[in-house]
Amino acid sequence: MLQERPKLPQEHLKETDYFIYCLEAVNDIETDVITETQKDLLQLTAQFGIASIHKTCDTIEGLEDSLTVLLSDDHNFKDYEIIYLIINGEGNNVCINDYYYSLQEIAELFEGRLQGKILHFSNAKILDLDEEEAQYFLDITGAKAVSGYGNPFHGIASTQLDKAFFNLFNEDENILEVVEELHQKFYKACKLLDFRMYY
Numbered sequence: 001m002l003q004e005r006p007k008l009p010q011e012h013l014k015e016t017d018y019f020i021y022c023l024e025a026v027n028d029i030e031t032d033v034i035t036e037t038q039k040d041l042l043q044l045t046a047q048f049g050i051a052s053i054h055k056t057c058d059t060i061e062g063l064e065d066s067l068t069v070l071l072s073d074d075h076n077f078k079d080y081e082i083i084y085l086i087i088n089g090e091g092n093n094v095c096i097n098d099y100y101y102s103l104q105e106i107a108e109l110f111e112g113r114l115q116g117k118i119l120h121f122s123n124a125k126i127l128d129l130d131e132e133e134a135q136y137f138l139d140i141t142g143a144k145a146v147s148g149y150g151n152p153f154h155g156i157a158s159t160q161l162d163k164a165f166f167n168l169f170n171e172d173e174n175i176l177e178v179v180e181e182l183h184q185k186f187y188k189a190c191k192l193l194d195f196r197m198y199y
Contacts (some may be wrong), residue, residue: 018170019051020044023066024086025096026056037086037122040159048167053080058097063087064109071113081144081173082118082166089125090152092133103133107140114141118175120165121148123158123193134198145175150194161189175199 024037041052055066067083088095093102121127127148129137137146147165149158164186168178179197183190 022084091128114143123149145199147197
C-alpha cells in the first residue's frame with residue numbers, strides 16, 4: 001500500500017519568510033514512502049513554524065534537476081537560505097545510489113548559482129574538507145557557507161541539532177553568532193557530532 005506523502009499547508013509557506021529546502025538521496029524515487037526526514041521536517045514546522053520543501057533524488061541528474069528547478073527565477077519561493085542535504089558520503093564526496101561524486105564536481109554543476117545560500121549536510125555524510133577544497137566550493141558556487149559534521153552517524157542522527165541550527169538561523173542571520181550560540185546552547189551535541197562550518 002502506498003503511503004501518501006505529508007503535505008505542508010500551502011498557506012503556511014506563504015506566511016513564512018524563511019524556509020528550508022531539503023534534498024534527500026533515496027534508492028528509488030518511485031517508491032512513495034514517507035521518510036524519517038519528512039517527519040522531522042513536519043516537526044520543524046510544528047515546533048518552530050519553519051516551513052520546508054522536500055524533494056528526493058536517486059541520481060546526480062535528479063539532484064541537479066531538483067536544485068535547478070529551485071534556483072530558477074520562475075519559482076515562488078525566493079526566501080529560503082538553507083539547502084539541507086540528506087545524502088550519504090564522506091570527506092569530500094557524496095554517494096548517490098553507489099556512485100560517488102566529489103564536491104568539486106557538484107560545485108562545477110552549480111557554478112555561480114548558490115549565491116548567498118548555506119548548504120547544510122546532515123550527519124548521513126561526514127563533512128571533512130581542507131581549506132583549499134572548501135574555498136574552491138564557496139568561490140565556484142557563490143554559496144555563503146557549507147556546514148555539517150565531522151563524526152559519523154554511529155546511531156546518533158544529527159536531526160535535533162539540525163533543527164536547532166535552522167531555528168537559530170531563523171532568529172539571527174549572522175552566521176558566526178548563530179554558530180557561537182549553537183555551541184553555547186548545545187555544547188555536548190556539537191562536540192559529539194563535531195559540528196563544523198566552512199565560510
